[in-house]
Amino acid sequence: MHTKQLTDILLVFLIIFCFTSCNHDDVNFPIFTFNENGECEPASLTPISSARFEEAVVGYGWKHVHTYEINPDGTCQTQDYYKDLDGAGPIQYYVESHSSLKVYMYVxxxxxxxFRTVxxxxxxxxxxxxxxxTVFQILSVNGDTMEILDWLGIRAGGTEIYGYxxxxxxxxxxxxxxxxxYHTDLSDIHELTVSVQENPLIISGKETEFDVLSxxxxxxxKPAREGSCEITSQGNHVKVKLLSNGVYLTGYDRLRHCEVVIFSTDEELExxxxxIYDFTYTEITVNPEKKLFAPDGHEISYxxxxxxxxxxxxxAGSILSQYAPVALLVVDTNGQARYLRMNSGKISFKDLLPQEELDQLTEGTDxxxxxxxxxxxxxDCEVFQVLPFNITYKK
Structure with a gap:
């Protein structure tokens, strides 16, 4: 009987402890204001002298405990800002001297x-x-605890976010x-860049090469499709041999990545x-007024x-999902190619037939x-089908 009573008492204390430890009622939230520029400021602030700053803050690392977003009315939210936040985390600080600060973070x-040295x-x-x-503004330093006002970011609508x-x-x-x-020096990070100027890169043969610039x-x-190409590299020089038409390469280093897309007009790679598909038209005509007509004679808006x-x-079914066209190469009889994006399986005549080519065609003979x-x-940049298309000038 006594054991059961003792167990019940302990259970009550445990529930009370869990309840009080899981909320933030013990935090004495300060009040903030926003000035005419939308910048957040503490409603009241006790100045800290340089001597006190040197004594209490400089030379120490500072570990994040909690951050609370500040509402537009100057009050603080009671849930930790980082609790359900994806893609970002709190910052740790090391005030290594009176003029140098280490900022530790996950990017x-x-x-x-x-880290970044500031x-x-x-x-x-x-x-x-x-x-x-402002890196941050100190509100108070008491013993081992420092409270600050810091800038957290900007919302999609342009509103700045501040935190206590x-x-x-x-x-x-x-x-x-x-x-x-946090050993990586973030101030010394480089983009992974290559010497390829066009993306996608359209070549006439099966092989190409480029340099990694940084x-x-x-x-x-690595290619998106295994077996689509062979890759060899020596130093910063990379050679690519296409085994099929269309290669989507992703380059990786320990921090950054880049993409290189390569197509070819080599007929052996067709x-x-x-x-699987047919286009609405395989041929159309154009008259001297540069109006387009379908084979049945109705006019098409350019x-x-x-x-x-x-x-x-x-x-039907899965094969249409596997081979869903999102773009196309337009290759003329001289082997010159253009890359065009499609919109839900459609291509506009204005994109397909540039005005200058239409002008040249209508200046020719009937x-x-x-x-x-x-x-x-x-x-994933695989060329999977080739369809013919012809436009003829008719007076």
Missing amino acids: DAYPASG AYTFSDGNRLLSNQN SIYRRMTNQELEEVQKT SNGPFTF PEGTD DLGSMEVIPRKEY GTSLTYKLELITP
Whole structure:
């Protein structure tokens, strides 16, 4: 009996502890205001002297405890800002001297955990300024706890987000662990760039090559489709041999990536056995007034008209998903090619027939024609079908 009563009492205390430890009622939230420029400021602030700043803040690492977003009315939200936030995390600080600050963070865009070294001055209003921008503003320092006002970001509509953050002074061991975890110098990160000027790159043969101009150490390139090409590299020089038409390469180093898309007009790379679609038209005509006409004689709008791919009767289901055209190559009889995006399987005549080509055609003799090969492309950049298209000038 006594054991049951004791268990019940302990259970009640446990419930009370869990309830109180899971909310933030113990936080004494300050009040903030917003000035005419939309900048957040504390409603009241006790100045911190330079001597006090040097004594209590400089030389220490500061570990993030909580951040609370500040509402437009100057009050604070009670849920931690980072609790359900994807793609970002809190910042840790090391105020290594009276003029140098280490900022430790995770950057989802790279992605990488690293640091930036910031030159700062301790200024009026307890602000740490770098290039006249506030890194953060100290609200108070009491023992091992520092409270700050910091800028968190900008919403899609342009509204700036501010936070009230609580930090705890790190032990030497904690600081060493942070420095090991966030070891990448984010101020020395390079984009992974290559010497390819056009993207997509359209070549006339089966082979091409390019140089890696900048990277963050060793890199590698991989095709989206295995077996679509052979890749060899030596130093910063990369050679690619196409085994089929259309290669989507992704280059990686330890922090960044880039894409290189390559197509070819080499007829030996044209696909076979995937004759899945037909276009609305395989031929049209144009008159001296540059009006377009379908084979049945009805006029087609040059500015608004389009033609679309239509699956052949024997194809349906998953194969149409696998070979869903999103773009095409327009290849003329001289082997010159243009890359065009499609819109839900449609291509506009204005894109397909540039005005200058239409002008040249209508300046010729009756019966002059332009012939193209329309090469359909999947989302992973595979050319899977070639369709003919012809436009003839008729007076």
